[in-house]
Amino acid sequence: MARTCRNCSAPRHFGNTPIGPSGRSPPARLALLPDAGHAVATVTYSIVALDPATGELGVAVQTRWLGVGALVPWLRPGVGAIATQSFVDTRYGFSGIELLAAGRTPQDALAELLAADSDPGVRQVGMVDAAGRSAAHTGADCVVAAGHLTGHGVTVQANMMERPTVWPAMLAAFEGTSGDLADRLVAALRAAEAEGGDVRGRQSAALVVVPGRADAHPWDIRYDIRIDDARAPLDELDRLLALNRGYEALDGAFEALAVGETAAALAFFERAAALAPDDDQIRLWQSLAVFDSGDEERGRRLYRSALAIEPRSGEHLRRFLAAGQLPGREKLVARLTDEG
Structure with missing residues (x-):
């Protein structure tokens, strides 16, 4: 009423x-x-x-x-x-x-x-x-x-x-x-x-x-x-809601990787990237997963596109390695980030 x-x-x-x-x-x-x-x-x-x-x-x-x-x-x-x-x-x-x-x-x-x-x-x-x-x-x-x-x-x-x-x-x-x-x-x-x-x-x-x-x-x-x-606060609200959904999908990708579900993780990364196509951090982590899955050419393209937005993207991954957050991925990160 x-x-x-x-x-x-x-x-x-x-x-x-x-x-x-x-x-x-x-x-x-x-x-x-x-x-x-x-x-x-x-x-x-x-x-x-x-x-x-x-x-x-x-x-x-x-x-x-x-x-x-x-x-x-x-x-x-x-x-x-x-x-x-x-x-x-x-x-x-x-x-x-x-x-x-x-x-x-x-x-x-x-x-x-x-x-x-x-x-x-x-x-x-x-x-x-x-x-x-x-x-x-x-x-x-x-x-x-x-x-x-x-x-x-x-x-x-x-x-x-x-x-x-x-x-x-x-x-x-x-x-x-x-x-x-x-x-x-x-x-x-x-x-x-x-x-x-x-x-x-x-x-x-x-x-x-x-x-x-x-x-x-x-x-x-x-x-x-x-x-x-x-x-135009509602337009900005729409943008940030999509970005939040993208980071939810990114969290889903990390959780899937933690239990060895690579296919599910890659699907989550694709969703995250679709929801937040300009986010270099999502693109960076997607590049590592795609590279690790065997599609090295696409992985490098994604990495370079992240690097173009944030030139410290490689250091981002190396800092995670140094903190012990990417165990066993030292060679993978080195190959992905090799600019030679």
Whole structure:
């Protein structure tokens, strides 16, 4: 059900330290809310969501304010995810996650935080827990156009939007997009922009996704992507998400090599290179694996292309050798990097 309100914007009653996803430094005190010094305005739009198939939780956000990723998203694997925005009090994030971890529902946690807040009218918050329960709040003093929608495993919230179609479009895009959680979260941000987005323009964006594995630690993060200052932050978010996926594939290649699965490793390297074609480090490690697989001509071509971007690529490999990280590969590295 959509709720709209009058306002949602800048500084007042901001919680202590601007921290985001779990693992960053906690505030000096854990009082549930106010009495806090200054505030930061992140008049903005965001989405908080659970992928029920994988258990991943995520938050995506864009705004016309510097460094939104340090303020709005708060997540903990297996517990929940929160976006706190408008006149931001980050204790909605920190204390909210603690309340969810202690067994509160999002509805109860949000009610407890609002009850302790001396100025709830300027807050906007979305919460989703690991069971898919959701809750949201748009204060009566948020800057128009402002409102939110909730569903099972998802909340969308926005304030200071060009028009009140922004948050319905976000929810529709999230629900209508295929792909993994990150893809669907970014689709929601793109849909917001298509409806006009933040009436002030755009400056920063963030995407945070935490894993849904049963063995995930509280500090585990799959993606933590931040664009602190850019004229087209969503374009940069797309680029960095692809780069992150490339490095995920690179990790997969290393893991496959560690257990002797050369064919799988080569496939991972190909995927990494396709996702990040200009990344010389991916190309360097791919060159070594391809060279070692017997395709020495292609391996050398890949190596030289990495060398053209970063002239110290050969030294990169030699330093790994010296540290004992490439056992038995001394001759292989020497042959690959021989410029004679």
